[in-house]
Amino acid sequence: MTIRVLLVDDEAMIRAGLRMVLEAESDIEVVGEAADGAQAVTAAAALRPDVILMDVRMPRVDGLDATRQILAADAEVRVVVLTTFNEDKYVQTALRLGASGFLLKVAPPERLVEAIRVAAHGDALLDPLVTRQVIAAFAHTTWEPDGTDPPPGLNQLTAREVEVLHMLARGMSNAEIAAGLVVGDATVKTHVARILMKLRLRDRVQAVIYAYEYGLVQPGHR
Structure with a gap:
């Protein structure tokens, strides 16, 4: 099965680099690109990709708003957030919105390819270099195991x-x-x-x- 990928980043050179890496893989096809969140929402609806590589900071509509809109319209598509070390707060929001993980922009090519394949198969990937920082942000619990009602489900x-x-x-x-x-x-x-x-x-x-x-x-x- 060929994995259809949409690239979303406001920097053309980054999109070109991502495309070069992914198109070298026989099971991955880059079906489109978008330079901001608004274009990403339109492209996702038109192209129906399996996986979207989503930048966070972009003009007009940012990656978070785009992720929210895209997943509201199509719960099957997988969004992998592209991030840098100083964007943990954005990643936390993206994960709450339903993104299937995140990847550092400086990650090696093989990790990028792995992230695409993992997401396409319905799983999720968290970059090990920043996972601990991000997960710690979710540790402010809303429920205490004191014998009262357990967490939902x-x-x-x-x-x-x-x-x-x-x-x-x-x-x-x-x-x-x-x-x-x-x-x-x-x-x-x-x-x-x-x-x-x-x-x-x-x-x-x-x-x-x-x-x-x-x-x-x-x-x-x-």
């Missing part, structure tokens, strides 16, 4: 699914979770899928945010 999870959710929130991959629980990868995938369905979440990133927002996991806890 949590009581629908089995004990094993809660365990898997904790492991997801700690940044563990499916393979690491499988090793820790002594089960197969397919079993882990099933658990993850059921967690997302029961909690009505889009992907692993949303599951991580859920766990931190409701205090199920604390920053630095392993």
